[in-house]
Amino acid sequence: MANKQFDVIVIGGGPGGYIAAIRAAQLGFNTACIDEWKNNSGGPAPGGTCTNVGCIPSKALLQSSEHFEHAGKHFGEHGIGVSGLSLDLAKMLGRKDTVVKQNNDGILYLFKKNKVSFFHGRGSFVNAGEQGYEIKVSGSAEETLVGKHVIVATGSNPRALPGTPFDEELVLSNDGALRIPSVPKKMVLIGSGVIGLEMGSVWRRLGAEVTVLEALPTFLGAVDEQIAKEAKKAFDKQGLKIELGVKVGEIKPEGKGLSVAYTDAKGGEQKLQCDRMIVSIGRVPNTNGLNPEAVGLKLSDRGAIEVDEECRTNLPNVWAVGDVVRGPMLAHKAEEEGVAVAERIAGQHGHVNFNTIPWVIYTSPEIAWVGRTEQQLKADGVQYKAGTFPFMANGRARALGDTTGMVKFLADAKTDEILGVHIVGPMASELISEAVVAMEFRASSEDIARICHAHPSLSEATKEAALAVDKRTLNF
Numbered sequence: 001m002a003n004k005q006f007d008v009i010v011i012g013g014g015p016g017g018y019i020a021a022i023r024a025a026q027l028g029f030n031t032a033c034i035d036e037w038k039n040n041s042g043g044p045a046p047g048g049t050c051t052n053v054g055c056i057p058s059k060a061l062l063q064s065s066e067h068f069e070h071a072g073k074h075f076g077e078h079g080i081g082v083s084g085l086s087l088d089l090a091k092m093l094g095r096k097d098t099v100v101k102q103n104n105d106g107i108l109y110l111f112k113k114n115k116v117s118f119f120h121g122r123g124s125f126v127n128a129g130e131q132g133y134e135i136k137v138s139g140s141a142e143e144t145l146v147g148k149h150v151i152v153a154t155g156s157n158p159r160a161l162p163g164t165p166f167d168e169e170l171v172l173s174n175d176g177a178l179r180i181p182s183v184p185k186k187m188v189l190i191g192s193g194v195i196g197l198e199m200g201s202v203w204r205r206l207g208a209e210v211t212v213l214e215a216l217p218t219f220l221g222a223v224d225e226q227i228a229k230e231a232k233k234a235f236d237k238q239g240l241k242i243e244l245g246v247k248v249g250e251i252k253p254e255g256k257g258l259s260v261a262y263t264d265a266k267g268g269e270q271k272l273q274c275d276r277m278i279v280s281i282g283r284v285p286n287t288n289g290l291n292p293e294a295v296g297l298k299l300s301d302r303g304a305i306e307v308d309e310e311c312r313t314n315l316p317n318v319w320a321v322g323d324v325v326r327g328p329m330l331a332h333k334a335e336e337e338g339v340a341v342a343e344r345i346a347g348q349h350g351h352v353n354f355n356t357i358p359w360v361i362y363t364s365p366e367i368a369w370v371g372r373t374e375q376q377l378k379a380d381g382v383q384y385k386a387g388t389f390p391f392m393a394n395g396r397a398r399a400l401g402d403t404t405g406m407v408k409f410l411a412d413a414k415t416d417e418i419l420g421v422h423i424v425g426p427m428a429s430e431l432i433s434e435a436v437v438a439m440e441f442r443a444s445s446e447d448i449a450r451i452c453h454a455h456p457s458l459s460e461a462t463k464e465a466a467l468a469v470d471k472r473t474l475n476f
């Protein structure tokens with residue numbers, strides 16, 4: 001049988017891959033997308049880490065657990081009495097699975113709508129021939145496709161602690177952390193990065209006693225110091241125990257759980273017992289089964305596919321995007337790279353502005369930022385002005401009953417161009433978009449300060465922080 005010929009073959013159907021495939025198809029290319037993720041019945045589940053065991057299920061559980069905490073701890077403040085509050089964890093996890101499935105199905109629908117040919121299985125390079133690259137698909141059926149262009153979007157895997165592999169029963173990655181069948185009494189999380197804080201928050205809200213052990217002496221080192229400090233205060237108040245500057249030692253079975261030995265920041269030897277442990281110490285690029293050697297695709301020492309600024313690999317017409325290449329491991333970064341590559345293949349000028357990629361940590365309070373932090377500006381020797389505005393002074397935040405945190409603007413001392421915006425507080429994930437748009441248009445803080453913002457809204461805190469750069473807040 002003749003091999004199926006495509007203009008573009010995308011390997012991987014996560015946010016980088018499926019979006020690249022849709023954009024390529026929109027641009028008129030005959031496009032295939034190969035993804036190997038299986039749902040519980042062995043069927044296709046496109047969407048990658050993000051949809052299946054990342055962004056989407058974690059946000060579903062963050063939402064459910066926040067409702068539970070609010071009902072138990074905060075409804076009373078609104079004059080709402082709750083009695084007989086109970087937790088049906090199986091139902092909560094079931095809802096999360098439904099949300100995931102809706103997203104999987106949505107992607108399959110989008111493939112159909114955009115005429116992307118979807119192949120369920122593992123894609124691996126076979127060779128580079130005259131017609132293009134031969135890619136073998138190994139799944140329920142085996143076939144070989146040939147593509148003029150190949151976009152690799154094979155994502156990343158969780159990093160394990162040396163000597164302590166994931167068993168997804170006691171030692172959990174993000175996968176197991178999203179499907180624990182009963183709330184553990186005691187939990188230890190290794191790493192107080194994004195997953196540590198989000199998953200730690202979920203299980204603490206549901207009743208677990210959570211301790212997060214972090215190797216670095218500073219909390220959230222990539223976040224603006226003032227914002228990180230404010231967030232830490234809020235987490236301490238919630239009872240999320242975070243120990244900084246620790247060195248994790250031996251981890252061994254104890255009773256039905258685990259014991260975790262560690263050296264604390266002062267050099268003291270400590271031991272914690274827990275029912276389950278989540279290891280969230282970063283992720284590693286994934287090229288398992290891709291067979292890059294067959295065509296000489298170059299990987300870095302870290303195992304990432306080497307690409308230039310435009311996502312070109314060392315091979316002609318082979319591109320790579322998302323978690324499998326350099327840069328932040330974020331779904332929206334992967335998507336933007338996917339779109340830009342499809343457009344470059346079409347001879348257009350696809351572009352990703354790395355300076356305006358927003359970050360969000362979906363804890364309560366949420367933490368969101370774009371651009372440079374105050375410590376980075378100092379290190380870069382940039383003269384800047386700062387302005388902050390607390391949610392405590394925002395009417396909408398008071399009405400919501402959620403006044404933790406602030407908005408912080410950093411602007412160039414001479415030109416007033418916005419260099420960074422940092423938010424800790426309610427709906428920071430949504431508020432940050434205004435700052436991203438402003439920075440894309442190279443706006444000044446004065447521009448934001450002079451724009452009419454709806455009242456009462458949390459976005460007024462953004463306007464006021466912009467006013468604060470020029471020391472003229474109106475409500476504080």
Ligand code: FAD
Pocket residue numbers: 011012013014015016017034035036037046047048049050051053054055056058121122123124153154155156174195286287288289290321322323324328329330331332333334362
């Ligand atoms: P992936 O999503 O990992 O997709 C890669 C796909 O390729 C997978 O389906 C995989 O099965 C498939 N694949 C791999 N090799 C092959 C092969 N050889 N053949 C066929 N298929 C293959 N980011 C955010 O921006 N916001 C968030 O809120 C957020 N929350 C997260 C929460 C958690 C718990 C985790 C773990 C991550 C989170 N992320 C979040 C990060 C986000 O999930 C990743 O940045 C994003 O999924 C990367 O997209 P990708 O397309 O590069 O790779």
Ligand code: NAI
Pocket residue numbers: 161190191192193194195196198213214215216248279280281282283328329330359360361362
């Ligand atoms: P991370 O890089 O965010 O944090 C890892 C943390 O573990 C760091 O603070 C690091 O210092 C610490 N660490 C490393 N080794 C350690 C050790 N041996 N002992 C103790 N601490 C150790 O990685 P995380 O949380 O695993 O998440 C992976 C990536 O997934 C994130 O970087 C992010 O790109 C993405 N993600 C994004 C989310 C979002 O956008 N809201 C949510 C979750 C994940």
